[in-house]
Amino acid sequence: MRMVLTGPGRLVVENGCTDAALPETGFIAVRVLCCAICRTDAKMWAEGHRDLVMPRVLGHEMVVEDANGQRYVVWPGQSCGACRCCLSGRENLCETMRITGFHRDGGFADRVELPEESLVSISKALDVRVACLAEPVGCVINAFEKLIPHPNDRVLIYGAGTMGLITAAYAQHLGLVPLVIEKRETKITRVTPFLSATGIDCRKKTREGEFDIVINACADYMALCNGIEKIGRGGQLSFFSGLTKDEHIETNLINLLHYKEVRVTGVYGLTRAHLVKAVAFIAAYEATLSLLIETMVPAQTAPDLMPKVLCGDSLKYVLDFREATPQH
Ligand SMILES: [Zn+2]
Ligand SMILES: [Zn+2]
Structure with missing residues (x-):
């Protein structure tokens, strides 16, 4: 079984056998246990993407299992392994990067072919739903590795989605003091179990300023604008989430980065090393992170879930492929 995006709004469930040709050199065919739906998947479902060639099997936040029963996150x-970025250990910036679930078919299927070197093994004891968070956690680790945090630094995070809350949890893990800003009251209510379990503070807005670190974990450009005003002198800005296209940010605001000598770091995706670190973090905080899972559902319900994921009111939906019809 696999789910193919054939055009905007058209996610087609295909049951039965797919081509069983041997994988290319360097690739391995593995069984997908589960795959989370990322907001990026929902956006591509809704609008497509300039570089997305359809039909395409989406999905990149998955847990897979090989023929020996060894489980992996992906x-x-x-990456090419030869360009300047690859050679300097920043393969996420590879000039000829091919992204799984975008350039190649991804994890919305009961079987997927993946580059062998993209697999990072995990313990069978780890909750597979939580293991699906390894990729987003790795992105967060990438963000913090680019910052220079000091103990008890106050960290302002915009957005209480999965990304924002993982960011807050990781900040806490590093001994920093996170505050999450979320403009939707319903969302704050929805994430209360996570906030209570972690003691993380989340509000609609704050009067406080002079934050040591500001991180935008949502695409709203106004959040970034507010964040720039809230950074203290000599503070740091992690430009973590890309922004909604074609909006305008005033130069007066950008000048604040200059006057306050703000250290700005861009963050895009993650390296394999970040994913390895993410697995260790997830194992240590498994119970807490499980509160970020909305629910695990049968894989074929994905088409109905896309609008929900797109509107962003829910936490992480995980598609269960273990019961899906085998392809062979
Ligand atoms: Zn994702
Ligand atoms: Zn490269």
């Missing part, structure tokens, strides 16, 4: 790419 670094969602295939």
